Amino acid sequence: MRRITATGLALSFAALVLPVQSGLAQPSLPENPVHFTQEQAERGRQAYMQGCVVCHGDRLDNGEFGFPLIGSAFENRWAGVSAATFSNMLRETMPPGGAGTLSNQTYTDLMAFIFQQNEVPAGNEELPANPEQLASLYVTAGGVNSQQAALRVGGPGGGFASDVNLPPWPEPRNPLNSIENITQDILNNPPDGSWLTWRRDYEALAYSPLDEINRRNVDELKLAWSLTLPAGPNESTPLVHDGVMFVQSFNDNIMALNALTGDELWHYRRNLPEGVNGRVQRNIAVYEDKIYASTSDGHVIALDMRTGRLVWEADLGSDTSGGPLVAQGVVMQGTMRSGGGPDATFIQGLDAETGEQMWRFYVIPQPGEPGSNTWNNVPYEELNGGSVWTAGSYDPVNNLALFGTAQTYDTGPLMNAVDIPGVNNDALYTNTTLAFDPQSGELVWYFQHFNNDQHDFDWAFERMVTEIEIGGEQRRVVITGGKLGYYDILDAATGEYLSSYDMGLQNLILGVDPETDRKIVNYALYPDGLEDKQVCPHAGGGRSWIPGAYNPETGRMFAPAVETCMTMILVGEGERGSLSSGYRWTIRPRENSDGRYGHIQAFNVGDNMTEHWTARQRPPQSSGVLATAGGIVFAGALDRSFSAYDDRTGERLWNTRLNDVPNSGPISFSIEGKQYIGVVVGYGGAQSVSFPRLVPEITLPAVPSSTVWVFELP
Structure with missing residues (x-):
């Protein structure tokens, strides 16, 4: 069985969930959101506990080395994005030193578990294991925390303590908010x-x-x-x-x-x-x-x-x-x-x-x-x-x-x-x-x-x-x-x-x-x-x-x-x-x-x-x-x-x-x-x-x- 190091997993998931700059417009809700079953999310939980928990913690945000996989950090990066893109990132980065070596089913089950933890409700249809079929599905997430709360959760350096609040920071103008259609x-x-x-x-x-x-x-x-x-x-x-x-x-x-x-x-x-x-x-x-x-x-x-x-x-x-x-x-x-x-x-x-x-x-x-x-x-x-x-x-x-x-x-x-x-x-x-x-x-x-x-x-x-x-x-x-x-x-x-x-x-x-x-x-x-x-x-x-x-x-x-x-x-x-x-x-x-x-x-x-x-x-x-x-x-x-x-x-x-x-x-x-x-x-x-x-x-x-x-x- 391949041994996965804690540092390696932290690095791989860091690439997945580094949030974009504050102030960017949130993507609109997808017209065709991801779907998965409770059974699939449970399989993903088991896979997560075997290989991911050491870095990201049992709450997905309290690991010593890993970036948070729930909350606004996740939504800012992935809400509205194709599930195929998310899947592709997983396959390119996990496991370290052997990217792409897990089965399609395991990767997809992990996705289902992460989505569930971000308050995406389970349904009656599994998330497809075929990466090509994921192209028409889009990530959504609910129940996100505030930006300040997202900064407090775990990750390298341990995040902020609960009593720390940053002074207000500038929010860069996002030109996509005012872009006009090109007629x-x-x-x-x-x-x-x-x-x-x-x-x-x-x-x-x-x-x-x-x-x-x-x-x-x-x-x-x-x-x-x-x-x-x-x-x-x-x-x-x-x-x-x-x-x-x-x-x-x-x-x-x-x-x-x-x-x-x-x-x-x-x-x-x-x-x-x-x-x-x-x-x-x-x-x-x-x-x-x-x-x-x-x-x-x-x-x-x-x-x-x-x-x-x-x-x-x-x-x-x-x-x-x-x-x-x-x-x-x-x-x-x-x-x-x-x-x-x-x-x-x-x-x-x-x-x-x-x-x-x-x-x-x-x-x-x-x-x-x-x-x-x-x-x-x-x-x-x-x-x-x-x-x-x-x-x-x-x-x-x-x-x-x-x-x-x-x-x-x-x-x-x-x-x-x-x-x-x-x-x-x-x-x-x-x-x-x-x-x-x-x-x-x-x-x-x-x-x-x-x-x-x-x-x-x-x-x-x-x-x-x-x-x-x-x-x-x-x-x-x-x-x-x-x-x-x-x-x-x-x-x-x-x-x-x-x-x-x-x-x-x-x-x-x-x-x-x-x-x-x-x-x-x-x-x-x-x-x-x-x-x-x-x-x-x-x-x-x-x-x-x-x-x-x-x-x-x-x-x-x-x-x-x-x-x-x-x-x-x-x-x-x-x-x-x-x-x-x-x-x-x-x-x-x-x-x-x-x-x-x-x-x-x-x-x-x-x-x-x-x-x-x-x-x-x-x-x-x-x-x-x-x-x-x-x-x-x-x-x-x-x-x-x-x-x-x-x-x-x-x-x-x-x-x-x-x-x-x-x-x-x-x-x-x-x-x-x-x-x-x-x-x-x-x-x-x-x-x-x-x-x-x-x-x-x-x-x-x-x-x-x-x-x-x-x-x-x-």
């Missing part, structure tokens, strides 16, 4: 101080109209606060509304924080099924009174914005990486899966209130559908690719949801076009912008940026929507660039091709055919099974998912990139390599490289598509870009640096080192008229693992240590 109108026109989508607004411009922090004073930036998040790689961008920051972290943790102080307001932890590992999720979304997120087990979830309570979840049946877009009452989520077959990549529309499926669009056309003749006559069941791994944008003027797709993952069968009338090897709808009616899922228009991609050069990233002057007239446009660092500009209403801009980091595209709007490519660099190929950039991308920013006041784009190339090496007979065409790629510097790989380029958008400036540095860029009305561009790099640049010249005006690699998009927000800059770090995402061998002197964290950092002026 469609607010999302269409976000307040200057809010950050409501992963790129601030529906149009994905990542431009903040705040200007308190500007070129004159940015060098005075100092730390406002930071908070360590659950450890692991993190590419998530926080959202801020009415003084509350919502942030996601590895292993499907979602937290609400006081954006002024970093204090935790609520914390949702997903209980992943056995055999499912956590994966990076890049963004969350808000709509009305809910937070929406994709999860590592292929679900979309909706949480109550004010409590973190799970409202609904929908099983997609495929994997996710980019998070949801929510507009017009529809949650739109793209999926990804390499080698998952033709039905593994799609965009699905869900009812924002209920989670019910409204529509689904498959990226690879099904037999007989338009575009099904573009896969080189390869049998449908052998097709795969077209992942949607970046969140979509929304154009409220044209009522269109805009998504980008990735390349095909099986390049060999598409390498040489078959000679069959009406059949080609374009591979629709890979590397394509798709424009949908959000409520019906109808495909209104599409534009394929790069057909028959043989090099893994995704065009799956952010779609920016803005107004520019082009061709002598004002047009509403969509701007997007792929891994090649090649940007296309399309008419937002129709998808008509208008213009392109080449950042100068690639050697594959020679231009655009004026008759067909298709790219003219250098076929000498395509796989032919005869020789190695030197191609720029590397398949990791000259630019990749780390998003750029656009200043609509100056008409200037700011694009982060990495200066690299690759050698595509022929593999031996019978080997597949990175590409099924018989090649594998290796990374290399550009020819005559000076060892500076990090690259932020500013270029003008419109009739005069020209480079304005380029800031180059040795460490590769690792974060997205933020542009502000104060004339500042913020970005992070692989050496853990976070910097501010003059948006007119590219001169670096401020720089700091963080505890880990900034992998996400920086944000700006304001509270009570004061502007803040925030960024999340957490090494291990795609951008931070692709390029370290180019800079061997840079030491990366041994363990990803996810943190949110927030800066302010003095």
Whole structure:
């Protein structure tokens, strides 16, 4: 029988019941409270007396070492929280040194006993032992003590004697008490101080109209606060509304924080099924009174914005990486899966209130559908690719949801076009912008940026929507660039091709055919099974998912990139390599490289598509870009640096080192008229693992240590 030490148990339960700060709003009573039987609570009592009483005492609050498990300390932490979250905490912490080794039934019986001691009445139905079934049940508790009484009970240090009363203490303002629902109108026109989508607004411009922090004073930036998040790689961008920051972290943790102080307001932890590992999720979304997120087990979830309570979840049946877009009452989520077959990549529309499926669009056309003749006559069941791994944008003027797709993952069968009338090897709808009616899922228009991609050069990233002057007239446009660092500009209403801009980091595209709007490519660099190929950039991308920013006041784009190339090496007979065409790629510097790989380029958008400036540095860029009305561009790099640049010249005006690699998009927000800059770090995402061998002197964290950092002026 495993011996459980008193100190170990005290530590494990300390994690469970440390109360949140005084003054936080009590969660509303759950609509579906936990239930258990008297017999189950008795079994839990027996288990408690065998292993827990030594630390927490026979009253659950009078042990020498343990924190109290009854009263307001328990209710403040757990009332209104999913029973699955409580169960998950038990399994992760008990018994010390052997977490998760008790049976599901024993853990659940212990929960029933603790609930009973908190005056939750027993009923006729047992609390289910299956952790997944606990997700729809919520903790309630009754008969709690006052805050002063909660401080007197046992725990480390023994608590206070009965005659001790603390002087009054300040009660921090909880912004959840006054948070307003985020309506469609607010999302269409976000307040200057809010950050409501992963790129601030529906149009994905990542431009903040705040200007308190500007070129004159940015060098005075100092730390406002930071908070360590659950450890692991993190590419998530926080959202801020009415003084509350919502942030996601590895292993499907979602937290609400006081954006002024970093204090935790609520914390949702997903209980992943056995055999499912956590994966990076890049963004969350808000709509009305809910937070929406994709999860590592292929679900979309909706949480109550004010409590973190799970409202609904929908099983997609495929994997996710980019998070949801929510507009017009529809949650739109793209999926990804390499080698998952033709039905593994799609965009699905869900009812924002209920989670019910409204529509689904498959990226690879099904037999007989338009575009099904573009896969080189390869049998449908052998097709795969077209992942949607970046969140979509929304154009409220044209009522269109805009998504980008990735390349095909099986390049060999598409390498040489078959000679069959009406059949080609374009591979629709890979590397394509798709424009949908959000409520019906109808495909209104599409534009394929790069057909028959043989090099893994995704065009799956952010779609920016803005107004520019082009061709002598004002047009509403969509701007997007792929891994090649090649940007296309399309008419937002129709998808008509208008213009392109080449950042100068690639050697594959020679231009655009004026008759067909298709790219003219250098076929000498395509796989032919005869020789190695030197191609720029590397398949990791000259630019990749780390998003750029656009200043609509100056008409200037700011694009982060990495200066690299690759050698595509022929593999031996019978080997597949990175590409099924018989090649594998290796990374290399550009020819005559000076060892500076990090690259932020500013270029003008419109009739005069020209480079304005380029800031180059040795460490590769690792974060997205933020542009502000104060004339500042913020970005992070692989050496853990976070910097501010003059948006007119590219001169670096401020720089700091963080505890880990900034992998996400920086944000700006304001509270009570004061502007803040925030960024999340957490090494291990795609951008931070692709390029370290180019800079061997840079030491990366041994363990990803996810943190949110927030800066302010003095």
